[in-house]
Amino acid sequence: MGRRLTGFLWRHPRAQLGLLLSGPVGWLVIAYLGSLAVLFVASLWQLDDFSGEIVHDYGLQNFQELWETPVYRTIVGRTVAIAAAVTVTDAILAFPIAFYMAKVATPRVRALLVVAVLMPLWSSYLVKVYSWRIMLQESGIVNWLLEPFGLHGPGFGNVATWLVFSYLWLPFMVLPIYAGLERIPDSVLDASGDLGGKPWMTFRRVILPLALPAVVAGSIFTFSLTLGDYITPQLVSSTQFIGNVVYANVGIANNLPLAAAFATVPVAIMIVYLLIARRLGAFESL
C-alpha cells in the first residue's frame, strides 16, 4: 500500500506537491487571509447607538468617522511617525554593528555577537518593557544618571515610546543588514579602495547601495512591529497608538465595527510600504 502510494506520487509530481502544500496553504488561507477578510467585512458593519447591538448593514460610515474625527487622525499620524522614527533609529544603530559583524570581526567574535544580538529576544517582551518603565520613571536610573549633569530624562510619553521600541526591534534590523553585508564580497570593497575610493566614498558608492535592499528588508520588521503594537505605549506613555484605540473599542466601548475599521488602517499602510519596499529590491534580500 505504502509502496503503491509512493509510486503514484513519484509518477505524479503535482499530486505530491499538492499533498505537501495542502496543510500550510490551508492554514494560510483560512487563518490569515480568512481572518483579514472577516476583519474587513466587520469594518463595514455598524453599531446601533441606541441598543448597542451590531447591525449587519454594509456601509463606509466607520471609515468616514475615522477620517472626520481629528483625534483619530492624530493617533494615526503619531503611530506612523513613531514607527518611522524607530525604523530610522534602528537603521542607524544597526548598520555599524552589522558591518562590524560581517566584515571586521573574527569568526569567533562574530558568533558571539550574533548570540548577543539575539539574546534579548529570549526574554519576555513584557519584562523588557516593564524594565524600561522602571528605568524611565521619575525616581528611576535614567534620571539618577542624568541628574549630576543638570539634565532630566524624557519621562513617560512619545520619546519614551520611541526609545523603547527602538530597543525592542533592533535585532530585527541588525540581522537582515548583517546578512546583506555578508553577501558583498570583500574584493568588491578592496576594488573600490584600489580605484582611489576613500573609506567614505566606498561606503556611499558601494556598500550603501548594495546593502540598501537589506536595510529596507529590516525596516519592514521595525516599521510593522511598531505599527501594530499597543502594549508599550500603554506602559511608558499616556498617548495612544492605533492599537490602543482598537483595544478600547473591542473591550470597553464594545464597538467592534469601528475597531475593525481602525485595524484595517495599519494593514493598508503596510501594503503601501511593502509595495515601495519591493520596488527598492528588499524582497531579494530576505
Add this chain to the structure above:
Amino acid sequence: MARQEDGPQDAPAVRLNGVRKLYGDVVAVDHVDLAIDRDEFFTMLGPSGSGKTTCLRMIAGFERPDEGAIELGGSDVTGVPPFERDVNTVFQDYALFPHMSVGENVEYGMRIRKVPKDERRRRASEALELVRLGGYEDRRTTQLSGGQRQRVALARALVNRPAVLLLDEPLGALDLKLRQQMQDELRTIQGEVGITFVYVTHDQEEALTMSDRLAVFNDGRIEQVGAPADVYEHPANEFVAGFVGVSNIVERDGRRVTIRPEKVRILEEPDRGDGFEVEEGRIREVSYAGMVTRFVVELDRGGELQVVRQNLEMSSQDALEQRGRRVRVGWAGEHAYAIPEAATTEEDS
C-alpha cells in the same frame, strides 16, 4: 591622488625590501627582497600558500607588512593606504560592482578623481575598445560571460593609467581556450599601454609564456628570479626544477642533475647516440596526450626520467605498445644541468 613620481627616474617600478608578513603564527611572506623594473611583465609564480598573492596585496596596499618596506617608483609607500597608491588591481574574482553598468564600473576610478564627464566617457569607451568590448557600456555586469567580465575588470584598472598594474590570477576561472587567448591579449595590451604588469599565477606554463622575468615563490620565500628561459633551463634548486616544468632529477656521480623531458631522446636502432650521454632502461609508463606522448623510463643506473616525444608518426596504438620495452635514451651533455647544492633544504629533514 598622490602620484609616485617624486622618486628618481631610474628607480624600479616596485621594490620590496626585506618584507615579512605574519598571519597569527603563520609566516606568509618571509623577508622577501624584489625589484621590478619599469614596463616589465613580471610574474610571481608559486603554489597556493607560497606568499605570492600576499605580496601582491601588500604592493596594492590591502595588507601591511609586519617588517620591511615597499617602494613604488622609488618612494616609500609602506604606510600609504591603497586609495593613495598609483597602482590598480585586477582581482581573481573580477570584483566588478554589481549595482553598476559596465560603463559605470570602468568610470568609477575617474569619477572619484573628478575627471570631467566627457573625458570620462571618452576614456572609458577607449579602454573598453582596447579590451575588445566596445559598445558594452550600458550592459549589466551580470549579463556578461566570465571572459567578458575579466576584460571589464582589466579595462576598469587600465583606464586610470596606473604606474603598475597588479593581476591576481586573473585567468584562473577561465577555460583553457579562453585562457590562452587572453594570455596573448594581455601581452599585446601590455605592449600597447607600456605599464608595468605584476602578474600572479600558479600556472608555470602561463608564467613562462607571458613574462619578461619571473620570481618563483615557495613557503613565503623567493627561490629564484630570472627570465623564463633562464629559470627553466637553469633552476636554482630542486624546488624550482620540479615546479617549473617536470621534475626530472637523477643522481649521477654525487650530483643532482636535471634534464628537461623534451631534451631526452629515445634512441631507435641503429642510432648509437654519438655525442650524447646514453643510458639504458625500460619504459615503465606511457601516456598518450594527442600532440605528444609521455614516457617514464626506469634507468638501469637508478632513477627515472620523463621523456616527451612529439607524435610525428606514432599513433596511440603504437605508443601504448611501447610499455615494458627496453630502450636506450640519450641527451646532449649541455642539457643535463647540475642543480646547485646549497639551495636544497636537506637540513630540515
